[in-house]
Amino acid sequence: MFGLIGHLTSLEHAQSVAQELGYPEYADQGLDFWCSAPPQIVDHITVTSITGQKIEGRYVESCFLPEMLANRRIKAATRKILNAMAHAQKHGIDITALGGFSSIIFENFNLEQFSQVRNVTLEFERFTTGNTHTAYIICRQVEEASKQLGIELSKATVAVCGATGDIGSAVTRWLDKKTDVQELLLIARNQERLQELQAELGRGKITDLHEALPQSDIVVWVASMPKGVEIDPIVLKQPCLLIDGGYPKNLGTKIQHPGVYVLNGGIVEHSLDIDWKIMKIVSMEVPGRQLFACFAESMLLEFEKLYTNFSWGRNQITVDKMDHIGQVSVKHGFKPLLV
Structure with missing residues (x-):
């Protein structure tokens, strides 16, 4: 059982x-x-x-x-x-x-x-x-939803917010080894862990959220959103895929803008x-x-x-x-x- x-x-x-x-x-x-x-x-x-x-x-x-x-x-x-x-x-x-x-x-x-x-x-x-299954499903969502939206991963920048967490780090490993994503942006609070992850991957740019958003074709959100933080959809690319892997999922209600697609991450x-x-x-x-x-x-x-x-x-x-x-x-x- x-x-x-x-x-x-x-x-x-x-x-x-x-x-x-x-x-x-x-x-x-x-x-x-x-x-x-x-x-x-x-x-x-x-x-x-x-x-x-x-x-x-x-x-x-x-x-x-x-x-x-x-x-x-x-x-x-x-x-x-x-x-x-x-x-x-x-x-x-x-x-x-x-x-x-x-x-x-x-x-x-x-x-x-x-x-x-x-x-x-x-x-x-x-x-x-x-x-493990959550991280796998989020990665498959990146791969499949990007095709639906016409985003080519080989030319795409993917930002992972919460990159040093259990799910976030797994997502970065998969994207690094199993896809041809052009660039990975790594976002998290703990700079020491970010540097360790970057060294493990041998790639990835450490940045903050506001710098990453205008550059990103895909944003994978696997961290709780700090109070007071808001995403201005006007700065996002079009199309832009936001995968909301947090709980409760609330990006879909906060961000509604033409060309910006919010997907409930980690759902099967x-x-x-x-x-x-x-x-x-x-x-x-x-x-x-x-x-x-x-x-x-x-x-x-x-x-x-x-x-x-x-x-x-x-x-x-x-x-x-x-x-x-x-x-x-x-x-x-x-x-x-x-x-």
């Missing part, structure tokens, strides 16, 4: 979803209540591969909310993720994906040192961040309908078939009976691993969302 650990995008979103899912006692509560709310299994899932294989899964709502980080309730946030992992393991789930902020919190706050959660000793091989479409309700709740455009690639990774590992933390640790994603999960993704009927 596979599992998905997720969370909602805001307190307001959580309150409305609680009502819809039949938890009225959660619907009128404020942040203090959500800080103490336990994880819940709120969806039972059936997925059928194009090979005919059928698997079962569970969605675990962690009850984490981004406001917990904004209001410096770090202990509540970390406790949410650990409790959700223990809940998944306690219910016999073999491989579980950490979706959204779950994997970021796990890595940034070194939660691997806290393996004991009450009476459960976490077995970390039962969990995956899903980042399955060839067959999935029996679940959670993607409708997070407002996926085609909720029966579209989902986050990180969630799909746990499904793929379940299909293959590969019960291991396939994606784990910062900057450990190789092109070979992306190739591996990509082949499995195609085998079972998943494809990248395109323009």
